Amino acid sequence: MCSNDIISNILGISDKNLVFTGDGIEKIRGIEFKVLNAVLTYVPKACSKCGCVNE
Numbered sequence: 001m002c003s004n005d006i007i008s009n010i011l012g013i014s015d016k017n018l019v020f021t022g023d024g025i026e027k028i029r030g031i032e033f034k035v036l037n038a039v040l041t042y043v044p045k046a047c048s049k050c051g052c053v054n055e
Contacts, residue, residue, distance in 0.1 A: 007036065017041045 007013075007020045022037045046053045 004020050008015075008018070017040055018038050019041055020036055020038045024035055024037075025032050026035045027033075044054055
């Protein structure tokens with residue numbers, strides 16, 4: 001697996017609170033996809049896009 005910084009750069013993600021934890025191949029409806037797993041390391045109070053409050 002590539003490092004967290006390399007994956008973030010390739011995908012254009014600058015959020016340091018997103019940590020990639022693993023990868024793998026999953027078959028969905030007969031098609032194989034490369035899947036990246038990630039964890040958000042904080043719990044936001046509300047969505048910055050829609051304002052939905054996280055209770």
